[in-house]
């Protein structure tokens with residue numbers, strides 16, 4: 001049996017200190033996102049410190065997971081539709097414009113969860129996504145997320161608060 005090596009979007013975001021998705025934040029959630037066909041997938045296992053209620057995941061942490069998974073996936077999608085690899089130029093980065101999470105049922109904190117996101121629309125700088133969260137195959141939350149491109153290495157970024 002061959003195992004296909006996954007390409008994680010976050011591995012192509014050098015200098016990313018984000019709490020949710022930054023490889024450069026050792027205290028962060030360190031999510032990893034990758035393509036499975038048209039769906040961007042993130043599998044993640046929690047820790048006790050992220051409890052909301054006992055054995056249930058804190059809702060804010062879940063929103064952060066969705067948010068970061070979608071921002072990285074919006075980025076990966078932009079490269080994909082330009083038919084180029086994640087290490088190519090120009091470099092794009094996205095920030096959250098709007099996130100709406102519908103918490104459908106409690107999400108366990110003591111079992112792995114899976115986030116599956118799809119892009120619904122790209123319009124200019126704006127990417128609209130839908131993201132579902134699953135635990136043991138059951139959907140526990142669904143979200144609508146709007147990502148806005150805030151960095152484009154082809155453009156002048158003078159005064160851009162997202163760039164140091």
Ligand SMILES: CCCCCCCCCCCCCC(=O)SCCNC(=O)CCNC(=O)[C@H](O)C(C)(C)COP(=O)(O)OP(=O)(O)OC[C@H]1O[C@@H](n2cnc3c(N)ncnc32)[C@H](O)[C@@H]1OP(=O)(O)O
Pocket residue numbers: 013014015016017018020021067068071093094095096097098123124125126146148149150151162163
């Ligand atoms: C190189 C760097 C290395 C480090 C890597 C770091 C990666 C980290 C990644 C981690 C990420 C982790 C995640 C985080 O934690 S990201 C942190 C949380 N997010 C923020 O702080 C964002 C704060 N807001 C802003 O900066 C601006 O308001 C943004 C950038 C959002 C819009 O800016 P701007 O006002 O200039 O945009 P525009 O006027 O050109 O409009 C363009 C289009 O967008 C539509 N629109 C506008 N606002 C919103 C909105 N709120 N919702 C929905 N849609 C909105 C607008 O109608 C228009 O659409 P249309 O009319 O064309 O249809």
